Structures are given as C-alpha cells and as structure tokens.
Amino acid sequence: xxxxxxxxxxxxxxxxxxxxxxxxxxxxxxxxxxxxxxxxxxxxxxxxxxxxxxxxxxxxxxxxxxxxxxxxxxxxxxxxxxxxxxxxxxxxxxxxxxxxxxxxxxxxxxxxxxxxxxxxxxxxxxxxxxxxxxxxxxxxxxxxxxxxxxxxxxxxxxxxxxxxxxxxxxxxxxxxxxxxxxxxxxxxxxxxxxxxxxxxxxxxxxxxxxxxxxxxxxxxxxxxxxxxxxxxxxxxxxxxxxxxxxxxxxxxxxxxxxxxxxx
Amino acid sequence: xxxxxxxxxxxxxxxxxxxxxxxxxxxxxxxxxxxxxxxxxxxxxxxxxxxxxxxxxxxxxxxxxxxxxxxxxxxxxxxxxxxxxxxxxxxxxxxxxxxxxxxxxxxxxxxxxxxxxxxxxxxxxxxxxxxxxxxxxxxxxxxxxxxxxxxxxxxxxxxxxxxxxxxxxxxxxxxxxxxxxxxxxxxxxxxxxxxxxxxxxxxxxxxxxxxxxxxxxxxxxxxxxxxxxxxxxxxxxxxxxxxxxxxxxxxxxxxxxxxxxxxxxxxxxxxxxxxxxxxxxxxxxxxxxxxxxxxxxxxxxxxxxxxxxxxxxxxxxxxxxxxxxxxxx
Numbered sequence: 001x002x003x004x005x006x007x008x009x010x011x012x013x014x015x016x017x018x019x020x021x022x023x024x025x026x027x028x029x030x031x032x033x034x035x036x037x038x039x040x041x042x043x044x045x046x047x048x049x050x051x052x053x054x055x056x057x058x059x060x061x062x063x064x065x066x067x068x069x070x071x072x073x074x075x076x077x078x079x080x081x082x083x084x085x086x087x088x089x090x091x092x093x094x095x096x097x098x099x100x101x102x103x104x105x106x107x108x109x110x111x112x113x114x115x116x117x118x119x120x121x122x123x124x125x126x127x128x129x130x131x132x133x134x135x136x137x138x139x140x141x142x143x144x145x146x147x148x149x150x151x152x153x154x155x156x157x158x159x160x161x162x163x164x165x166x167x168x169x170x171x172x173x174x175x176x177x178x179x180x181x182x183x184x185x186x187x188x189x190x191x192x193x194x195x196x197x198x199x200x201x202x203x204x205x206x207x208x209x210x211x212x213x214x215x216x217x218x219x220x221x222x223x224x225x226x227x228x229x230x231x232x233x234x235x236x237x238x239x240x241x242x243x244x245x246x247x248x249x250x251x252x253x254x255x256x257x258x259x260x261x262x263x
Numbered sequence: 264x265x266x267x268x269x270x271x272x273x274x275x276x277x278x279x280x281x282x283x284x285x286x287x288x289x290x291x292x293x294x295x296x297x298x299x300x301x302x303x304x305x306x307x308x309x310x311x312x313x314x315x316x317x318x319x320x321x322x323x324x325x326x327x328x329x330x331x332x333x334x335x336x337x338x339x340x341x342x343x344x345x346x347x348x349x350x351x352x353x354x355x356x357x358x359x360x361x362x363x364x365x366x367x368x369x370x371x372x373x374x375x376x377x378x379x380x381x382x383x384x385x386x387x388x389x390x391x392x393x394x395x396x397x398x399x400x401x402x403x404x405x406x407x408x409x410x411x412x413x414x415x416x417x418x419x420x421x422x423x424x425x426x427x428x429x430x431x432x433x434x435x436x437x438x439x440x441x442x443x444x445x446x447x448x449x450x451x452x453x454x455x456x457x458x459x460x461x462x463x464x465x466x467x468x469x470x471x472x473x474x475x476x477x478x479x480x481x482x483x484x485x486x487x488x489x490x491x492x493x494x495x496x497x498x499x500x501x502x503x504x505x506x507x508x509x510x511x512x513x514x515x516x517x518x519x520x521x522x523x524x525x526x527x528x529x530x531x532x533x534x535x536x537x538x539x540x541x542x543x544x545x546x547x548x549x550x551x552x553x554x555x556x557x558x559x560x561x562x563x564x565x566x567x568x569x570x571x572x573x574x575x576x577x578x579x580x581x582x583x584x585x586x587x588x589x590x591x592x
Contacts, residue, residue: 002388002389002391004388004391005385005390005391008387008388009388011385012377013374015377016375016376016377019376019377019417088370089370091332091337091365091367092370092371092372094337094355095335095337095360095372096390097361097389097390098389255339256339258338258339259277260337260338
C-alpha cells in the first residue's frame with residue numbers, strides 16, 4: 001500500500017477541483033433538490049399529526065440527515081471510471097505503480113471536502129428554519145459512524161463494479177442510471193423505508209440499496225431497535241462482501257479484455 | 264550485453280463488433296451481435312539490449328502501439344511471451360511499473376488545472392522518489408528541456424509542445440530504465456521536434472535509458488535510432504540498422520548523373536532496368552534495379568559525357584512508402 005502516493009493524489013485532486021468549486025457547489029445544490037422536495041411533501045403530510053409514527057419535525061430531521069448522508073456516500077467516480085475505460089484514459093493510471101482505485105478514492109475524498117463545504121452550512125440553515133426533531137441516542141450515535149462508513153464503501157464499490165462492465169460493453173453506464181433509480185426508490189429517498197408498501201419494504205430490506213443511504217439515516221434518527229440494527233449491519237456487511245468479490249473478479253477479468261484504445 | 268527485452272512470438276488479436284449499415288442491420292444487432300477477429304500483432308520476436316534506442320516504424324494500424332502497450336503491461340497478448348527487465352509486463356507488478364515509463368503522445372498524465380510542478384510532486388510520491396533525488400532529477404530535466412518558466416503555470420495554459428515537455432519530465436522523474444515513447448513529436452512544429460530529439464539523444468547518452476520509439480516522422484527515427492524494427496499488418500518485416508533498411512527492402516538504387524554537356528538528348532538510349540525519374544538542366548536521376556546498378560553505372564560512364572555521378576539508396580521515406588503500398592496491395 002502506498003499511502004504517501006494516495007495522500008499526494010488526494011491533495012492534488014483537491015487543488016484541481018478547487019479551481020472549479022462553484023461547479024461542485026452547484027452539483028451539491030442539485031443533489032439536495034430531490035430530498036428537499038420529499039422533506040416538504042412528508043412534513044406537510046404529517047402536519048400536526050404523525051404519519052406511520054413520524055412527526056413533522058422527525059421527517060425534517062430524517063431528510064436533513066439524508067441530504068448529508070447522500071452527499072457523503074455519493075460516488076461520482078463510478079460515472080467517470082467507465083469513461084476512462086472507454087476512451088483509453090485508464091492507460092495513464094494503469095502505467096503507475098499504484099492501483100487505479102487510489103485515483104477514484106482520491107477524487108471521492110477530495111470531492112467530499114468540497115461538497116461538505118457547501119452542504120453542511122446549507123443543512124444548518126435549513127435546520128434553523130425548519131426545526132427538526134432529532135433524538136440521537138448514544139447507541140444510535142455510535143452505530144451511525146460504522147453504518148455511514150460501510151454505506152460509503154458499499155455505494156462506491158457497487159458503482160465501481162458496474163462501471164467496470166465498460167471493459168466489455170461500450171454503454172455500460174446505462175446500468176449506473178438504473179442503479180441510481182433503484183437507489184432513489186429503495187434507499188429511503190422517496191420515503192423512509194417504513195412508509196413504503198409491504199412488497200417494496202421487503203425488497204428494500206433484501207437488496208443493497210437501502211444500506212447505501214437509508215440505513216445510516218434510520219440508525220441516527222433512532223428508527224431501529226437493537227434486533228433491526230443487528231440485522232441491518234449483517235445485510236450491509238454481507239452486501240459489501242459480495243460487492244468487493246464482484247469488484248475484484250470484474251477487475252481481474254476486465255483487464256484481460258482491456259483494449260487500451262488511443263495512443 | 265544482456266537482453267533487457269525479450270519478445271517471443273507475441274500476438275494480439277482484437278475481437279471487434281461488426282454491423283452493416285442501415286436500420287435493419289441496426290435492429291438485428293440488438294438481438295445478435297456479430298464479431299470479427301482483427302490480428303493487430305502476429306508472431307513477432309525480437310530482443311533489445313540495455314541502453315539501445317530503437318525505432319518502431321510502420322504505417323497506421325501496423326501494430327506498433329499495440330506491441331508497445333503489451334510491453335508496458337497495458338494489454339494482455341493473445342499468445343506469445345515477453346520479458347522486460349526480467350518481468351512479464353502484463354502481470355503489472357509495482358516493481359516493474361516503477362522501472363518503466365510510457366509517454367503517450369495523445370494521452371496526458373498532467374493535471375490540467377494545476378501547475379506542472381504540483382503534478383511532478385504527486386508523481387514523485389507515487390513512485391517513491393526520495394526528496395533529494397527528486398529535486399536533483401527535476402532540476403536536470405528542466406534544464407535539459409529549458410522549461411524553467413513553465414513549472415508554475417497551469418497546464419491548461421501551455422502550448423502542445425510545452426505540454427509534451429511536461430509529459431517527458433513526468434515520465435522520467437523516477438529515472439526509469441526503459442522508456443516507451445509513442446509518437447512523442449505528434450503535432451509539434453519543426454523547431455520543437457528538433458529540440459525534443461536533441462533532449463532524448465542527450466538523455467539517453469547521460470542515463471543509458473533504453474528507448475523504444477514509435478513515430479510517423481522519419482526524422483525522429485533517423486536522428487535517434489540506429490536500429491529500427493519495421494512492422495506492417497502486425498508482422499515484423501525488418502529488424503536491423505536503419506542504414507540497412509533500404510538495402511534489404513528496396514529493390515532499386517538511384518543514380519544521379521551530372522553531364523558535362525548540358526544538352527541531354529531526349530531519346531537517350533538506356534539499358535533495360537534503368538528509368539529516368541528526374542531530368543533537369545543537364546542532371547539526370549535514374550532509378551535502376553539494385554542488381555544492375557554496377558553495370559548501368561559503367562554503361563553511363565562510357566556512353567555519356569559524365570561530369571559527376573553518384574549511386575545512392577533511395578530516401579527512407581520512399582522505401583517505406585513503397586513497402587506500405589505493396590503491403591496494402
């Protein structure tokens with residue numbers, strides 16, 4: 001492992017990205033729009049009462065946490081990896097004595113710093129205006145950290161292995177669009193999982209998408225009891241294991257297919 | 264000398280999707296895709312010793328870059344073997360990648376938004392170059408390439424030639440033992456091409472780095488590479504000294520004659536195998552079959568008032584053009 005090289009990459013990527021910070025601030029803002037819409041829809045629906053046990057303030061808390069979790073776990077490099085393979089820019093990364101994974105991770109770390117510089121103040125202002133009700137228990141607070149880390153890793157490697165399909169198919173990024181749609185439906189964005197119809201709830205519990213965003217939000221907002229927390233972590237770790245295995249297999253076999261287009 | 268690159272029967276075949284034009288073919292390809300095998304490199308073998316500078320030449324699509332990419336570990340071969348510095352390139356071991364460099368004429372490893380110096384420092388960390396050695400190497404390269412004023416300007420503001428200088432520094436900062444150069448002078452003006460050639464020759468002399476170069480500019484190859492490997496349609500056609508290329512592959516020579524009497528008759532009686540290709544102010548250029556060059560030279564000296572005569576190999580570009588044309592026929 002070359003951590004010095006990885007850290008240098010992060011610094012340079014960050015310096016490079018800061019040249020376009022307004023573009024990334026705009027992206028961070030656009031990613032907030034959808035959760036904000038559902039925040040207003042559900043908090044209005046709750047009014048002075050509750051919907052499935054959640055009050056207006058709890059919906060506000062849920063979606064404000066979701067905005068931050070979504071941006072912290074969002075993996076935009078999944079989109080760029082396919083392009084790197086298709087147009088041959090991966091050549092430059094493959095020639096280095098450092099896994100190309102470092103390049104993607106450095107972009108993720110650098111981008112999170114830029115996005116959070118925008119998203120945290122925005123969430124704070126929204127919190128002042130919309131008055132969320134967030135009841136963080138010690139167990140929820142402690143469990144949130146690993147849940148968030150696993151969610152970030154799962155979302156990153158899940159998108160990465162899908163992007164690696166570009167070794168075989170030229171337009172594999174259509175699958176990334178499908179993945180984003182499933183994340184939207186089953187990861188707790190359109191509604192907290194507990195509010196989904198029964199069949200969708202079951203699908204959300206079994207499939208990996210909830211564990212990319214919704215699960216850490218549910219953990220921090222105290223929606224899960226001890227058993228649900230344990231089952232959630234088991235699913236999250238299980239999916240991460242499967243995803244890592246898929247990533248390694250796709251990477252190894254994909255390199256043998258790589259056509260390294262371009263000079 | 265020890266062979267640092269050994270290539271044995273290396274082949275690479277690409278499988279490319281194929282579709283006829285038109286809507287019907289487009290719809291059919293949705294259900295059933297058809298593929299065609301394209302042999303980019305076929306059974307080539309060669310060896311390179313430490314410190315050599317070799318020119319890979321051949322027309323577009325000959326397989327030069329594909330061979331280089333296999334040797335740099337970017338591509339898996341379909342069959343055959345290669346060992347570079349004792350490593351199998353496509354295993355892509357970090358120890359191997361630290362000892363080679365590939366500079367691609369149209370793929371940049373510079374970060375566009377920040378000055379080159381920042382990218383160089385990142386590369387120094389990635390290749391684990393000790394700080395003192397990094398500074399020493401950087402100073403040497405910057406001085407050789409005369410690019411002191413480029414280091415702090417964002418790469419996006421540099422010209423093509425200035426960016427190529429940066430690519431060379433990036434590729435040599437960690438003092439690789441093997442340098443693969445793919446079209447390094449592509450798109451550069453004549454003066455910049457000359458400057459980069461002088462740099463490469465001087466750097467090879469100083470460091471002993473082994474260089475394999477592909478270029479469509481024969482001037483690059485003539486200036487830098489005593490040895491050339493000619494590839495066409497994926498096959499190795501020639502491996503040897505540049506000066507021997509015409510001898511081996513061009514079946515003709517050029518005889519240039521200056522006549523003492525400027526009046527050259529139109530109906531000059533030439534022996535078979537000789538053909539006038541240029542006639543100007545009492546000067547003739549004849550193309551003659553290589554085997555007949557001595558007898559035709561003797562004939563010309565006897566039959567004409569010759570003031571001056573030279574027998575030459577044809578220009579290398581003409582030889583290559585003929586080989587490429589024949590190969591495509």
